[in-house]
Amino acid sequence: MSTTAQTPASVTVSAPGKINVSLQVGPLRPDGYHAVASVYLALSLREDVTATAAPKPGIAVSVTGGGPLRIPVAGIPLGPDNLVARAAAALAEHVGIADPAVELTITKRVPVAGGMGGGSADAAAALLACNLLWGSGLDAAELRTLAAGLGADVPFALEGGAAVGLGVGDLLTEAPAGTPLHWVLVASSGAGLSTPAVYGRLDALRSEAESGGADPAPEPYAADPRVLEALRTGNAAALADVISNDLQPAALSLAPELVPVLDRGRALGALAGIVSGSGPTLAFLAADAASAAHLEAALRSEGHNALAVHGPVAGAQRTASKT
Numbered sequence: 224m225s226t227t228a229q230t231p232a233s234v235t236v237s238a239p240g241k242i243n244v245s246l247q248v249g250p251l252r253p254d255g256y257h258a259v260a261s262v263y264l265a266l267s268l269r270e271d272v273t274a275t276a277a278p279k280p281g282i283a284v285s286v287t288g289g290g291p292l293r294i295p296v297a298g299i300p301l302g303p304d305n306l307v308a309r310a311a312a313a314l315a316e317h318v319g320i321a322d323p324a325v326e327l328t329i330t331k332r333v334p335v336a337g338g339m340g341g342g343s344a345d346a347a348a349a350l351l352a353c354n355l356l357w358g359s360g361l362d363a364a365e366l367r368t369l370a371a372g373l374g375a376d377v378p379f380a381l382e383g384g385a386a387v388g389l390g391v392g393d394l395l396t397e398a399p400a401g402t403p404l405h406w407v408l409v410a411s412s413g414a415g416l417s418t419p420a421v422y423g424r425l426d427a428l429r430s431e432a433e434s435g436g437a438d439p440a441p442e443p444y445a446a447d448p449r450v451l452e453a454l455r456t457g458n459a460a461a462l463a464d465v466i467s468n469d470l471q472p473a474a475l476s477l478a479p480e481l482v483p484v485l486d487r488g489r490a491l492g493a494l495a496g497i498v499s500g501s502g503p504t505l506a507f508l509a510a511d512a513a514s515a516a517h518l519e520a521a522l523r524s525e526g527h528n529a530l531a532v533h534g535p536v537a538g539a540q541r542t543a544s545k546t
């Protein structure tokens with residue numbers, strides 16, 4: 224049987240957005256990155272990427288928006304800078320496909336530049352979809368290595384679930400999780416925040432504090448054990464007490480309009496509210512599914528772009544294939 228007969232004409236892979244329920248950030252490194260101790264949680268707001276064999280060589284990208292948070296997609300690069308194009312090109316080079324011919328269609332549901340790793344989810348989905356479309360046969364470890372070359376958060380989008388990320392966030396260890404946790408996301412109505420700009424603001428805030436006598440930020444060697452224990456037992460109230468994000472002061476300093484929204488979510492019954500990663504999406508922890516639905520409705524009635532979600536959920540996985 225020929226290779227063409229064995230490989231599908233198109234493959235769709237779905238991959239999750241994430242929040243960081245704990246994010247410790249070390250000092251700026253000479254390579255421009257920061258060591259982190261991150262506790263990732265994959266959420267039920269997912270991206271889809273369909274990879275379709277194309278008649279002519281080239282990597283074509285298109286994006287459709289919408290989803291429950293009504294995500295606008297204008298401004299997402301559609302050329303070689305799109306993370307799905309970079310993922311396909313990296314895989315093609317790795318397996319020796321000189322002229323890849325593929326169309327990649329993203330269905331975007333995760334806020335763009337929102338601190339939820341939507342682009343990383345797309346990259347992870349594109350890696351897996353092209354691996355299946357081309358019959359490349361890379362195993363999970365090889366896909367993880369390619370993922371880490373595309374961005375610090377991409378390996379987690381492949382794995383999903385709950386995990387500790389050390390290094391720049393790419394060195395993953397699974398974090399056992401009990402019953403699912405319920406959250407309400409609030410997407411920003413304004414522009415997103417640039418991840419490097421938020422890390423840069425953190426460095427500036429820290430050097431200002433250090434010139435006033437504060438100690439330098441410590442190297443983050445391990446995730447907070449209280450966070451891991453709360454995840455393991457699925458104890459939302461315990462997690463609410465220890466949830467934290469070192470990037471939050473920097474994100475709030477760049478987007479101060481988020482402060483009253485954080486206060487409002489807590490006043491409406493959230494156990495805790497946090498900036499998701501580099502922001503500006505906010506994540507509110509609810510006691511259970513019913514409380515999350517109630518909080519979503521209350522925030523929506525006040526004009527916020529809110530959505531109840533849960534996690535952990537699975538990482539990148541095939542959802543459809545056509546022959």
Ligand SMILES: C[C@@](CO)(OP(=O)(O)O)[C@H](O)COP(=O)(O)OP(=O)(O)OC[C@H]1O[C@@H](n2ccc(N)nc2=O)[C@H](O)[C@@H]1O
Pocket residue numbers: 243246255256257258259261337338339340341343373374375376377390391392418419422499500501502
């Ligand atoms: C902050 C976090 C938290 O999970 O994600 P977001 O909330 O933005 O999605 C991550 O650290 C973002 O991961 P990701 O968006 O994959 O980062 P990359 O593309 O690899 O890096 C973009 C830029 O962010 C900065 N960066 C990223 C990761 C890291 N550990 N230290 C950094 O300083 C660097 O300036 C880097 O050039």
Ligand SMILES: Nc1ncnc2c1ncn2[C@@H]1O[C@H](COP(=O)(O)OP(=O)(O)O)[C@@H](O)[C@H]1O
Pocket residue numbers: 298299300304305306307329334335336337338339340341342343345346415416418501502
């Ligand atoms: N597939 C993609 N989806 C979204 N943004 C992308 C994608 N590919 C490249 N980008 C660029 O990466 C930036 C940040 O991506 P995104 O993953 O949405 O945010 P964050 O890093 O905050 O989680 C965007 O502003 C956009 O310029």
